[in-house]
Each structure stands twice: as structure tokens, then as C-alpha cells.
Amino acid sequence: xxxxxxxxxxxxxxxxxxxxxxxxxxxxxxxxxxxxxxxxxxxxxxxxxxxxxxxxxxxxxxxxxxxxxxxxxxxxxxxxxxxxxxxxxxxxxxxxxxxxxxxxxxxxxxxxxxxxxxxxxxxxxxxxxxxxxxxxxxxxxxxxxxxxxxxxxxxxxxxxxxxxxxxxxxxxxxxxxxxxxxxxxxxxxxxxxxxxxxxxxxxxxxxxxxxxxxxxxxxxxxxxxxxxxxxxxxxxxxxxxxxxxxxxxxxxxxxxxxxxxxxxxxxxxxxxxxxx
Amino acid sequence: xxxxxxxxxxxxxxxxxxxxxxxxxxxxxxxxxxxxxxxxxxxxxxxxxxxxxxxxxxxxxxxxxxxxxxxxxxxxxxxxxxxxxxxxxxxxxxxxxxxxxxxxxxxxxxxxxxxxxxxxxxxxxxxxxxxxxxxxxxxxxxxxxxxxxxxxxxxxxxxxxxxxxxxxxxxxxxxxxxxxxxxxxxxxxxxxxxxxxxxxxxxxxxxxxxxxxxxxxxxxxxxxxxxxxxxxxxxxxxxxxxxxxxxxxxxxxxxxxxxxxxxxxxxxxxxxxxxxxxxxxxxxxxxxxxxxxxxxxxxxxxxxxxxxxxxxxxxxxxxxxxxxxxxxxxxx
Numbered sequence: 025x026x027x028x029x030x031x032x033x034x035x036x037x038x039x040x041x042x043x044x045x046x047x048x049x050x051x052x053x054x055x056x057x058x059x060x061x062x063x064x065x066x067x068x069x070x071x072x073x074x075x076x077x078x079x080x081x082x083x084x085x086x087x088x089x090x091x092x093x094x095x096x097x098x099x100x101x102x103x104x105x106x107x108x109x110x111x112x113x114x115x116x117x118x119x120x121x122x123x124x125x126x127x128x129x130x131x132x133x134x135x136x137x138x139x140x141x142x143x144x145x146x147x148x149x150x151x152x153x154x155x156x157x158x159x160x161x162x163x164x165x166x167x168x169x170x171x172x173x174x175x176x177x178x179x180x181x182x183x184x185x186x187x188x189x190x191x192x193x194x195x196x197x198x199x200x201x202x203x204x205x206x207x208x209x210x211x212x213x214x215x216x217x218x219x220x221x222x223x224x225x226x227x228x229x230x231x232x233x234x235x236x237x238x239x240x241x242x243x244x245x246x247x248x249x250x251x252x253x254x255x256x257x258x259x260x261x262x263x264x265x266x267x268x269x270x271x272x273x274x275x276x277x278x279x280x281x282x283x284x285x286x287x288x289x290x291x292x293x294x295x296x297x298x299x300x
Numbered sequence: 301x302x303x304x305x306x307x308x309x310x311x312x313x314x315x316x317x318x319x320x321x322x323x324x325x326x327x328x329x330x331x332x333x334x335x336x337x338x339x340x341x342x343x344x345x346x347x348x349x350x351x352x353x354x355x356x357x358x359x360x361x362x363x364x365x366x367x368x369x370x371x372x373x374x375x376x377x378x379x380x381x382x383x384x385x386x387x388x389x390x391x392x393x394x395x396x397x398x399x400x401x402x403x404x405x406x407x408x409x410x411x412x413x414x415x416x417x418x419x420x421x422x423x424x425x426x427x428x429x430x431x432x433x434x435x436x437x438x439x440x441x442x443x444x445x446x447x448x449x450x451x452x453x454x455x456x457x458x459x460x461x462x463x464x465x466x467x468x469x470x471x472x473x474x475x476x477x478x479x480x481x482x483x484x485x486x487x488x489x490x491x492x493x494x495x496x497x498x499x500x501x502x503x504x505x506x507x508x509x510x511x512x513x514x515x516x517x518x519x520x521x522x523x524x525x526x527x528x529x530x531x532x533x534x535x536x537x538x539x540x541x542x543x544x545x546x547x548x549x550x551x552x553x554x555x556x557x558x559x560x561x562x563x564x565x566x567x568x569x570x571x572x573x574x575x576x577x578x579x580x581x582x583x584x585x586x587x588x589x590x591x592x593x594x595x596x597x598x599x600x601x602x603x604x605x606x607x608x609x610x611x612x613x614x615x616x617x618x619x620x621x622x623x624x625x626x627x628x629x630x631x632x
Contacts, residue, residue, distance in 0.1 A: 197385035201399035
């Protein structure tokens, strides 16, 4: 039976929800607003909210000083590349854990997740030295490798959760129908898991896009993605707030737009298994 | 084509042995039903034959060739699952074509075969639909279609009718029996429903705790059950199994008498009892009786007028009395 909810109660809940939503969104909104201010307005006290002289000057300066599109392209290659690579490794891994679990499957899953609990800075020096010796420093391929490695546990976990929901009988039917392992994964499992794989892909692209620790420490100029592009405007001295905001807005805009269009898919992905 | 032989097959999950050493021969073209209560190992046995589970020891031969180590794809068997297990992302046409595609058949040949199967199963109008848009009975037909296009050595059915409603179940039962008569291919059918077993099988294999209790034609099992388990499991309503003085008087531990082999009278007979429930089916009436020897069920004609609380007299037909020893095994 549906619970009767009074209009007043609904109104209160709506106001609270909007309040929380705006509070969460506020830093992004403020960044976008600041990007249209002059440097003087950007640090004005009390802060100016909407009534200031709107200007595109910051965007022009930022594009003149640093090449946005090169950074953008590095970000695209690194996030899409690492996601595709991670999926190629994770799909068979999640398949075996979901459908032919062994005695240690749960432990392997926990162990994989535990690698995410370690602070990244703890392995910075050895990773840096390995990258140097392998000639991967400041290369996009190096970034693809490191992002694949750090996001792989999450990708495997998410896919594992999706695959668990697929009835095993359907895969057994495929086996009875003469499908070998490869055909079973390509023709039956993957198409059935498309929604799950899509959510995993979207989330992983966002995670890779926003990753700042490794991308900043392992790149210098050539392979620098948008995170480095933003960081280059963060300076201890001088008036750079407005330009920093313009750079940030440009860096997050593509992923924000992608997230906006795929939010339905993302929400479904993140709540999968919890909400039926 | 289609002879299956199990030799000393066992299956253990960890420490637990679910199938103790088991021997069974399924003849070419036979319709064999594995029947037993849930947890008796009948589905496991079917999955061992299919190759979906590995056997722990023993040998499985298909058409005389050792298939023990072959994967499910290589055994030439087709299976229909309880959940139908259709591919939800494929149309009916693609579902039926899938095994042929996996076998590397040419497109034109596949199309011809799919059309043929659709005709036999009345699925012609549904070929472009997805499984989600079909009713339970239609899904079941698609699952059967997917199995028959391959022309397998044998069909394996794992409780295929248990998700259907009662009326549809009777229909599909008939369709599967007719299919067997047309194709003449070996079929192995797993069910917990002894009515399905009795009506469809050439040969019934009664399983209990992983062991084969008895193998035989439906009427053999009905007339001469080898032990009290088979006696109680086959037949509906169940055979009355009586122990104590009444059995001792006949020199055995347990006697069994089917409900239809008891003569009922309102004034005289061997055993007295009081009717607790009378089930009037029209053609027959089943009386549940509280007798001196325990609860019993007896069948009387639809005309007999008895009801709750009436006292009746029952006399067993000596020619149809089953006698079992202390170990539950039949004594001739």
C-alpha cells in the first residue's frame, strides 16, 4: 500500500533536497562564474555573485598561453584508452569469478580492492623509477598503463556484480548449443551485459579523466593531460584565480557534458543490485 | 544414434557424495524419465550426462564412444532448461539459429532449418520477436526449437514444464510426447512429478538420494514396485503402506495396497475406519480414512454417498496386495 505523504511534508523534503543539491553543485557553479570575472572581481570582498562585468578575456588568455586542445586530446586518449584496456582485461576476469568461482575468489576480490586502500604516494618513488627505466615518463602510453592498473580493481568489481545477475543457465545453454568460451563471451555474455559494461565504462572514463595524482607526477609537458593544464594556473603568487577558473571550466566541461547525457545510465550503474 | 551408457558414475561436491556409483543404459530412441523427490540427484545426473558438470569417477559413453572428458559442446546433445534459458537479446529466429551458427553452417541452410522448425512448433508468426514478448508456452517452444534444429543424438529436458500453468502443462506434455514419436530421438526427461513420468515415459528411473531405486516401464513400476520407496512414490493418490499387526498377520513387516484395490462397504469388511475427508472428483471419490491401522486413502465410485464422519468397512484385494520385508524390499 502506498504511504500517504502530506503536501507540506513533500514541500519540506523538496526544499531540503534542492538545498543539498545546490550546496554540492556550488563549487562548480562558483568556478564557472569566476571564470567570467576580471582578476580584480575574482578576489573582491565581499564576493560578487552575479553582478560583475562579464568577460571572456580569461578564456582567450588561457588558450593563448597554453594549448588547450593538446591537453584535451591527451586526456581523451588516456581515459578512453585505459578504460578500453581495463575492460579487455576485466571482462574475462569477472566472467571467471562470477561463473566459475573458486575457493579463493572472494579473497582475490577483497585483495584487489585492498590495493585501492593504500595511499598512492606510498608507491610513488618505485613507480616513478620503474617508469623512468622503462622510458614511460611523460608518455601517453605510460598514462594509459598506470590508469588501467589503478582502476582495474573497480572495473572488475563492477563487472563482477553485473555478471552475477546474469542467470548461469543461459551460459550453460550456449555451451550446450556448441559455443566455445570465446563465442560464449562474445555472442551471449557481452550483449546481455551491455548496460552494465556501459555504466562501468562511463564511470571509469570519469575516474580516469579526473585522476590528478599520477597524471601530474608522471608527466611534464608532452603527455600532460587537462589536470596538468589546470595545475599550471595554480600559483602561490600573482592574480590567477579567474584564469585558473577558466582553465578548470574548460577541463571539466567535456566530462560534465558527457555525464549529463549519460546520467540515467550512470545512476543505474551505481545502484545496480541495490535497487531492483 | 542416441545410446547413452553410464558405468560406475559418481559425483561428489567436496566431501559429500551426491551420486554413489551408478550404472544405467539408455537405449536408442527411448523416452526415459528420471523421477524422484527434490534433492534426489536427478538434475545432477542429467547435468553429468550433458557435460555441464564433471563426473568424479566412472565412464559416460555416447553411442559407444567414451564421452567422459568431452565438453558439453562436443557431446552432440541438446538441452531444454527449466527457465527456458533463451538468449534475451536475440530474436526467436536468432535463438533457434544460434546452435547452427556455432556449428559453422551456411546462412541459407540455417534459414531453411529455422523455418522448418518454426513450422513444426507453430512459431512462424513470432520469428522476429524477442523472448520477452512471448508467453511461457511460446518460450518453451522456442527452447525446444533451438534443441531440435541441431538434430542431436539425444534431448535432455530439465523439468521443462514446471514454470507453466496447469492447463498448458498438460498440452505441452502431449506435444513433447508427439515430438518424440515423430523424431524418434532418445529423450531424457527430469521431473519430480510422477504423473509426467507415468504419462510420458517408455522407461522410468526412480532416484532417491542419488541411488537408482528401480528402472522399468511405468506399469511395471506401478504393478511391482521393488521397495516401499517406489511403492509410495509412483501412483496418485499414494499406495497405502501399513505396518504393525495387520502386516505381521501376513508374515511381513509392511503391506501395501493401492486405493483402487480396496473394496469399500458400509456394513461389513476386514478393516473398520471413519471417513475424515471425502474428495468428490465426479468420476471417482477418494476417501481419506482413519482406520485401526493408521491413515488410509481408498477409491470408490462417484455414486457412493459417503461423507465426513461416516463409518466404513474396507477389504483389500488379496491379488493386489504388496508385501515388503523389514528392509523395505518387495517379497514376491
